[in-house]
Amino acid sequence: MIFRADLLIASLSESPRTISSMYYYDDTGSALYERLCMEPSYYxxxxxxxxxxxxxxxxxxxTGKVSLIELGSGNAEKTTLLINGYIEAGGLxxxxxxxINRSMLEKAAENILSVTPNLEFTGIVGTYATGLEKAATLVGAKLLISLGSSVGNMYDDELHSLLGSVRSFMASGDYFLLGIDLDKESNILEAAYNNQSAILANLCVLQHLNWRFKGNFSLFQFRHVAFHNKKLYRMEGHLEAMQAQSINLEKLNFSFSLKKGEMIRTEIMRKVNLHAFHAMLFKYSLRPVQHWTDRNQRYAISLLQLSEKTTGSDCEASRCS
Known part of the structure; x- marks a missing residue:
């Protein structure tokens, strides 16, 4: 089961309370994310x-000709641009x-097959870990991709668990293409996560819990709060209770109380120093091959390769240009 009740109960019982960002991505949340991408402040x-x-x-x-496996494809709009590059360079x-959203996979299929109608397309409904298990039958050279700074939404234990799965999935010589947001000024970051679409997406997490677990969250009793936590190099999204209230998730037989002003953390958005991030990835035998940034150097895409024989000096030498 993708949405594990035991993990949700545990996260809502801890201090501070948290909700996995996984609950953003039902049909409504996915539509709001697409809307967020069009916001002028969301760079x-x-x-x-x-x-x-x-x-x-x-x-x-x-990379040469590979099989491409995408973690968290969404509608795969940007992926079509990558595939176009592969078509020009020799194909996939x-x-x-x-x-985790079947509707998004259907949109991904439409977008990808509109560009390359003869490409073998496989849609896998699941988390990153379960999806990689299902994709393990793929043979030959592979390029694993994670776009949208999705890994930035993971806490340290989740990120290291994913990297362990990635490491197990890849064969020596395979590639990993990773999009990640870079640390920058607070005003730019906070504007990106405090627009109307970001506010609605955050509140709709509660709507998702109400629908899935027969909850009684009132969206009008919560306030969106997002700020730059400079010490931890991340943005944080929260929902603040506007008054004391009791919450019941009937299908889970779980209840808890919130005080006025108490916040539930719904998301983190990691903002990295690229060299430090590459050093962490290197611990999983992922050697940086090259990276690219936008013209404002706010965002980066890194191409890494699994190599069992890299050394510390190799890592230094391959810090990208």
Whole structure:
């Protein structure tokens, strides 16, 4: 089961209370994310799209012909740009999309097959970990991709668990293409996560819990709060209770009380120093090959390769230009 009740109960019982960002991505949340990407202040989508559009053919020329596996594909709009680069450089073997939302996979199929109607397409409904297990039957050279700074939404234990799964899935010589947001000024970051679409998406997490678990959250009794936590190099999204209230998730037989002003953390958005991030990835034998940034150097896409024989000096030497 993708949405594990025991994990939700545990996260709502801890201090501070948290809700997994996984609950953003029902049909309503996915639609709001697409709307968020169009917000003028939300630079991430446009910057990443710019990087892929300008460098897709270069990426393809480095990896050669591969099978492409995407973690959290969404509607795969940006992925079509990458695939275009592969078509120009010699083509792809196949494309597999992993997402927790079946509707998004259907949109991904429409977008991908409109560009390459003869490409072998596989849609996998699941989390990153379960999706990689299902994709393990793929043979030959592979490029695993994670766009949209999705890994930035993970806490340290979740990120290291994912990297362990990635490491197990990949064979020596396979590639990993990773989009990640860079640390920057608070005013730019906070504007990106405090627009109307971001506010609605955050509140709709509670609507998702009400629908899935027969809850009684009142969206009008919560306030969206998002701020730059400079010490931890991340943005944080919260929902603040506007008054004391009792919450019941009937299907889970679980209740808890909130005080006025108490906040539930719904999301983190990691903002990285790229060299430090590469050093962490290197611990999983993922060697940085090259990276690209947008013209404002706010966002980065890194191409990494699994190599069992890299050394510390190799890591230093391959810090990207």
């Amino acid at each position: 991430l989508f446009r910057d990443e799209r710019e990087i892929i559009a300008e460098n897709a053919k270069s990426i393809a020329s480095i 073997n196949s494309y597999a999309a992993i997402d």
